[in-house]
Amino acid sequence: MISNVTSTAATGSSTGAEAMKQATGMNKDDFLKLFVTQLQNQDPLNPQDSSQFITQLSQITQVEQAYNTNTNLQSLLNQGGNSMTMASVSMIGKQVQASGSQVSLSSGSPSSVNFNLGQAADQVTVSILNGSGSVIKTIHGGAMSAGDGSLNWDGTDNLGNQVASGAYSFSVAASDATGNKVTTTPLIKGKVDGVDMSGATPVLSIGNVKVSLTDVTAVSSGG
Numbered sequence: 455m456i457s458n459v460t461s462t463a464a465t466g467s468s469t470g471a472e473a474m475k476q477a478t479g480m481n482k483d484d485f486l487k488l489f490v491t492q493l494q495n496q497d498p499l500n501p502q503d504s505s506q507f508i509t510q511l512s513q514i515t516q517v518e519q520a521y522n523t524n525t526n527l528q529s530l531l532n533q534g535g536n537s538m539t540m541a542s543v544s545m546i547g548k549q550v551q552a553s554g555s556q557v558s559l560s561s562g563s564p565s566s567v568n569f570n571l572g573q574a575a576d577q578v579t580v581s582i583l584n585g586s587g588s589v590i591k592t593i594h595g596g597a598m599s600a601g602d603g604s605l606n607w608d609g610t611d612n613l614g615n616q617v618a619s620g621a622y623s624f625s626v627a628a629s630d631a632t633g634n635k636v637t638t639t640p641l642i643k644g645k646v647d648g649v650d651m652s653g654a655t656p657v658l659s660i661g662n663v664k665v666s667l668t669d670v671t672a673v674s675s676g677g
Contacts, residue, residue, distance in 0.1 A: 466598040486536070541657035542667050545646045550658065550665070551672040555640035557582070558661030559609050566604045567626075572637030573600045575628035580605050583623040590617065600627075600639070621662040642669075 547609075559565050567580050575598050580590035589612040595603075611617055628636035648659035656667045 469524075478561055481619075506515075512623065520645045523603075524534060536552045542649045542651065543660065545658060545667075545673060546648075546649060547645065549643070549645055549674045550660070550670050552642045552669040553639070553661075553671060554642040554669060556621050556642055556663045557608070557661040558621055558622055558644065559617065559619055560661065561609060561616060564609060565607045566601065566643070567624050568641040569605055570602050570639040570644045571598060571600050571628055571643060572600045572639075574598070574630065575600075575636045576631040578603070578605065578626065578628045580607070581625045581627070582607060583625070584617075587623075590622075619662065621664070 485562065503590050503669060505597050518590040557567050567582070569578075569580075571578070576596075578595040578598050580593040580595070581589045582593070590609060592612060593605050593607060595605045609616055626638040626640055628638050630636055642660060642663055642665055643661035644663070646658045646660055650659070650664070658665045658670070
């Protein structure tokens with residue numbers, strides 16, 4: 455009776471049985487009603503094979519259980535989404551660290567360009583890029599220890615002109631005393647001042663920089 459059913463997750467408050475009936479036109483209760491009706495109207499001289507009915511009932515029960523499983527999984531996914539939303543809202547006012555190579559600039563105020571060094575470096579250079587990918591500012595730093603570090607950007611370009619507020623990309627290059635390249639990882643750090651929950655994953659606002667919640671690697675009390 456049931457040969458092939460496409461599994462479809464139930465949504466909202468629909469139960470697995472309701473979702474199954476919408477997809478196939480029948481659930482377990484409907485099958486039992488049909489079963490009883492067939493028994494009542496069978497030919498006494500040529501009765502139906504009861505083992506066939508039992509097999510069919512077992513099949514349709516398994517299908518309904520699959521729909522119930524999908525319903526429960528969907529419910530768990532929805533709860534997980536709600537938990538993620540609440541977690542993102544709770545981050546407003548907190549200091550966060552995330553993977554990424556952007557820095558927020560408010561015109562007239564210096565910004566901190568953050569990164570991590572895989573080992574101690576003798577020279578560190580940060581390049582600030584505009585929206586076209588062109589370097590507008592080069593910042594040179596001296597010797598720095600391994601681990602998290604930063605260099606300040608005064609918000610000007612290489613000609614000394616103040617650049618507009620916004621989110622800017624940056625790259626970091628470092629070398630040790632012998633000139634060998636040091637592994638660098640750009641970081642985004644700052645206070646969360648807003649959350650966009652319009653998409654599947656909440657997006658945090660850190661000044662002019664947008665950070666996906668999934669990219670956050672550390673959270674601390676606001677300062």
